[in-house]
Amino acid sequence: MKTRINLYLPELRPVKEKLPLSLTVAISAGTLALIIIIALSLFVLMEQKRDEMINKEHELVQAQIHLGQKITELTNATDNTPLLNEIATRKAEITTKKRVLAALSSQFSTSVPYSPLFKAFAELDTDNVWLTKISKTNGLLNIAGSASTSRDIPRWVEQLKLSPIFSGQTFNALEIERDEQQVNFVLKNPSPFVAEVIK
Template identity: 25%
Template sequence: MKHLADLYLSELQPSREKLTFNRVVGATASLLVVAVVLGIGIHFWASQQQINTQRAAHALSQAQQQLAAKQQQLRAAMNNPDVEQRIEQTELQLGQRQRLLQQMQQITESSQVSFATLLNELAQADVEAIWLQRILVTNSELTLQGKTANASALPVWLASFSNYPSLSGRQFGVFELRDNASSGVLDFTVGSLQHSSLLSSQPSRSAGAAQ
């Protein structure tokens, strides 16, 4: 059995609503409200941007003014004879101190090397009959104090100094030899006249003391 439906009946056709004046006015009003809100937002954003720009421009202007003031102060200072003189004096003092420091370092290094060489050569010239107890060096002047069991060994020992560069050619203006009855040996002092005031009546018991 076939069934037939007639879709073109007037009851089944969609109804068409007519655009009335009220609806047109409502839609137009809504669009106007949206446009006004957008306009206010854009105006507020533009105002904020303008304020920020003005603040940045003001800060930049102040920074430029401060920079110009500092540059002017610097130019004035550079053109000031007193400031230039102070700078020159400071540079001169620094240069003198640097040269003095270099000289002191050189003297210290030279003294250390010379004294080490002297000790080394005294050790090489060592003899069994002589015991050094004190070595005094000031301004390249040398004085030796110690003990010996044989008085004749002392001149032989001093003569051997000619074999060593740091000991050769030294003039000893002081030559003392004292009998130490308590120990059965002789105390001796051989050295420079410049050390006379520094020498005690007895040789020091601390070996290798250098001043």
């Protein structure tokens, strides 16, 4: 008969180290601060892009008004050559401004899609819940995070549903995994409407 003998002395056995509470709090605070900084940065970028678009639209309107005035002058003028040249210049200027405005509109629509999403997260009460990963898979959004206790997660989800971007939306799955220090969760597959915001 075979006998198994444990040759490891007690002092040689591995000891599981626990993450200090202060480090957990620091990581949580750092994660929250990072989310807020990203949200504020994206919000500022969005406002800058919007202001630039408004200025370009104003310049385009002014150029069109000026062109209309020159066409009116052309109708009443005897020597049309200078006015024809200026009208051609104004038309080229308007064409250029339209291209710039179209490029800005395209850039605006793709450069700040996460701003409403991060703003929604930043406005939540996240003392006991912090996010670790936000991803989009197959057109649907997955939100991963951790919480101090399992009962903090439903409260956080209810707050999330009250934010404008998630209002009226439903979540298809919530996975929860516990360890000695915290509760990890993944909120899966919210409505495609939300995923469309970060398309």
